[in-house]
Amino acid sequence: MEPTDRNAAKPRLTHAQWKRRKRLRLARNWAILILVCAAIVALMTKGILWLLPKVNAMLAGPQSFDAASYDGTGYSFDADDERFVLVNTNLPFAEEPSPALADADEASGIQLEAEAAAAYQKMAAAAAEDGIALVLTAGYQDADARSAAYETQKQQYLEKGKTEEEAASLAADIQPPAECNDHGTGYAADILSTDYPTRDTGFDTTRAYEWLTAYAAEYGFILRYPQDRQAATGVVFEPWHWRYVGVENALAIRASGLSLEEFLALQKAS
Numbered sequence: 001m002e003p004t005d006r007n008a009a010k011p012r013l014t015h016a017q018w019k020r021r022k023r024l025r026l027a028r029n030w031a032i033l034i035l036v037c038a039a040i041v042a043l044m045t046k047g048i049l050w051l052l053p054k055v056n057a058m059l060a061g062p063q064s065f066d067a068a069s070y071d072g073t074g075y076s077f078d079a080d081d082e083r084f085v086l087v088n089t090n091l092p093f094a095e096e097p098s099p100a101l102a103d104a105d106e107a108s109g110i111q112l113e114a115e116a117a118a119a120y121q122k123m124a125a126a127a128a129e130d131g132i133a134l135v136l137t138a139g140y141q142d143a144d145a146r147s148a149a150y151e152t153q154k155q156q157y158l159e160k161g162k163t164e165e166e167a168a169s170l171a172a173d174i175q176p177p178a179e180c181n182d183h184g185t186g187y188a189a190d191i192l193s194t195d196y197p198t199r200d201t202g203f204d205t206t207r208a209y210e211w212l213t214a215y216a217a218e219y220g221f222i223l224r225y226p227q228d229r230q231a232a233t234g235v236v237f238e239p240w241h242w243r244y245v246g247v248e249n250a251l252a253i254r255a256s257g258l259s260l261e262e263f264l265a266l267q268k269a270s
């Protein structure tokens, strides 16, 4: 058999045809190159735009909670404001208070004075939006509940071998006797978080405490027993014990850097 010539059937191109085919190929190759480049640029841009905020968030760390600035203009002190009710070891209740209560936390049924309860709910909802899960662990307590809390605290010191007098004094630093306990006012709220539900000073290292420090005053709550203020309050630092006094009062007290005792004394003196 004769070997077939593959090119035999193919007609030879004229010079003009050959030039035309060359131009077409060149145009096609350029088109492909441009399309591939465009696709690469598009993909890279998309990737960078996707990555940038993530890298940024990683470098910046978690969102920081900063209190809005407050200059105190327009604040007027009202000594008769009921929300200023003050009770401590030197100033026991003259008579057992009977605040108008409302549920501050429906799940637990913990109650606060009605205005404070509404403020707490608003605050907890705002915290949740910032990813902070506040937990209300105590609110209003009647005389029996306050007595029981004090006795439990005192008992713990007696079991540690303290005398009756020592145990009573040590317990009062943390858990005032019934007639001196802020929780009787209905304005006191023990607030912790789902990731730190223990009532100890370690709560002050949490994001929840950072959030409360920045924003609680905007909802009318102040830290009732601040650090280094035991000489004025009679109670050790309790980062979980917040006290409702109303928004304007809370902002003014926080700006003063004073405890409730010191703030009231200063305002009444001026």
Ligand SMILES: [Zn+2]
Residues within 6 Å of the ligand: 138, 183, 188, 189, 190, 240, 241, 242
């Ligand atoms: Zn408390």
